[in-house]
Amino acid sequence: MDFCKSILSYLKKTQIIRVYLIYCLMILFYGANLEVLANQSKIDSLHQKLQTSKADTNKVWILRDLAFYHLEENLDSTLFYSQKGYVLARNLNFISGQIWNLYQKALALEFGDDFNEAMSTYRFALDLAEESNDLLSIAKLKNAIGAAYYYNSDYALATLAYQEAMEISDEIHYTEGLSHALNNLGIIYSNKKNYSKALEAYERSLSLKLASADTIGIINSNYNIGLLYAYLQEYDKSLNAFRQAKKLNLYTKTPRDQAVIQIGEGVALYHLGTLEEAYELLDKGISMLKSDKSHEKIAALAYLGILKIKKGEKATGLQDLLQANAMVELTGRLELQKQVTKELASAYELLGQTDQAVHYWKIYDHVKDSINSEQRMWAFEEMQAKYELIEKEKLINKQKAALYAQTKSKFTIISALVMLFLLTIFLGYRIYFLKVKSHQKDFKPEFIHQSIDLLDFKLVNSHLPTPLTSREWDVVQLVELGKSNCEIAATLFVSENTVKTHLKNIFIKVEAQSRTDLIHKLRAMSLILH
Known part of the structure; x- marks a missing residue:
């Protein structure tokens, strides 16, 4: 001592x-503030670089980075720096700089719940990427657009965007983009209860993550596969996937990931009958989760609640189950609600409260019916989408065939004219040297081209505060010809909603109130500038 x-x-x-x-x-x-301090340090460093940087293109990227680092703290600052970076890049005709400052601006608008304006900005960036044939940027933007549609609960358009991102990423061997698209498609397929497609997407994504030694990606893929097998009630496979994720997650600093993996492992162990270990993992997982809105927390509370009741902790167990039930009703997640109501009904049976048990078994049956109806609806929507795609392809092929026939006809006429012209020269040559006097008729084809386009795109666009994109200009020209939204959509092979979005953006940029006002202002501007 x-x-x-x-x-x-x-x-x-x-x-x-x-x-x-x-x-x-x-x-x-x-x-707790180290991350905030580090973030502020990066912002201060970027401001210093902005003041000392001599290259304008470098300033474009610094402004993009400032927009990025402000994204979590101050959306107004992100909008300010991204717009400033875009304007500078536009003045430099620096396409890549324009694209990625617009991307940061779209993210800020999306996080600020201005979905329509965010999608308009994404589309503007995508138009620039397509015009410059920047396939890498196109793939990244398609993934971003897919995520925006997904969080807006538009699964059909999200799926389409992710599929396009996947095809382009595969074409250019962009592994990260391909894996990202596959993983998110898997989530959508899983939400739609199309588990075979979801598993196929997850496993392909996992193989890419393994090939690139992407530890975080491998963890996420294994976690998603574990969840999927849990939905399929193959709990041994689910447990194996969660344990693979857990093994890798020991080397990362992601407490939330550790929590949700432990909860997934606990659920699998519960269904496999290893109740003591399941209890420990679920209890620990809940204590590590901060958000009360977490879907994982709802599942953990439900299973931990039933385990507590089985252990004799009746009051706290029922409290956990009722809390999970109250939370799940706010999510709209039917699969999760089915799990919670099933465990709640079983709990009331164990407590001897028959009326309450019957009540929740009825809710359970109702939720099951709703899930089946939802699956039938999604299957119908998928079939309808495929039908519409086939019809669209038929229309495109028909228009291509008509264009080919028209081109072939023009080629035939031009060929005939050329032959006639050569024949005329040949005859003239013969007549001249054989000194045959005859009356000759000159063949002078007249080519008449009348331009009805009163608008000068480049001239007008250079004087607009926010220039029109080439696709928006196509819409303006069709409006000038008196085309309706439906006719414009058919001409440009887009939906009427896309045409309406383009018109909305055009009206804002030109400050026009109607189609007539739009054309009047553009014509007046063109005449003045000329």
Whole structure:
């Protein structure tokens, strides 16, 4: 004891304990703010670089980065810096800089719940990428658009965007984009209860992540596969996938991921009958989750609740189940609601409350019927989408055939004219050298080209605060010809909603109130500038 006191006294004298305690206090009080401080440090560094940078193209990227680092804290700052970066890039005719500042602007608009304006900005960036044939940017933007549609609960358009991103990424060997698209398609297929397609997408994504040694990606893919097998009630495979994810996650600093993986593992163990270990994992997982809106927390509370009741902790177990039930009703997730109501009904049976058990078994049956109806609806929508795609392809092929026939006809006429012209020269040559006097008729084909286009695209566009894209200009020209939205959509092979979006953006850029006002203003502007 005296020896320990002497050691402690020595340590105090050498300041080791004091320094250690101060260090612990710093971690305690400032640890949560380290990320914020690091973020602010990066912002300060970027501002300094912006002031000292001599290359304008470099300033474009600095402004893009400033927009990125402000995204989580201040959306107005993100909008400010991204717009400033875009304008500078546009003045430099720096297409890539325009695209990625617009991307940051679209993200800020999306996070600010201005979905329509966000999609318009994404589309503008996509038009620039397509015009410059920048396939990598197109793939990245398609993935971003897919994510925006997904979070807006438009699964059909999200699926289409992800499929396009997947095809382009595969074509250019962009592994990260391909894996991202596959993983998100898997989530959509899983939500639609199309588990075979979801599993196929997840496993292909996992193979890409393994090939590129992407640890975080491997963890996420294994987690999604674990969830999928849980939906399929193949809990042994589910447990294996979660444990693969857990094994890798030990080397990462992602507490939330650790929590949801433990919950997934706990659910699998519950269904496999390993109740003690399931209880421990579920309890630990819940304590690590911060968000009360987490779907994983709902599942964990439901299964932990039934386990508590089985262990005799009736009051707290029922409280957990009722909390899970209250939370799940706000999510609209039928599959999750089915799990919760099933465990709640079973809990009331164990508690001997028959009326409540019957009540929740009825809700359980109703939710099952709703899931089946939802699956039939999605199957019908998928079939309808395929039919519309086939019809669209038929229309495109028909128009291509008509265009080919028209081109062939023009080629035949031109060929005939050329032959006639050559024949005329040949005859003239013969007549001249054989000194045959005859009346000759000159053949002088007249080519008449009348331009009805009163608008100068480049001239007008250079004087607009926000220039029109080439696709928006196509819409303007068709409006000038008196075409309806339906006719414009058919001409450009787009939907009427896309035409309406283009017109909305055009009206804003030109400050026009109607189609007539739009054409009047553009013509007036063109005449003045000429």
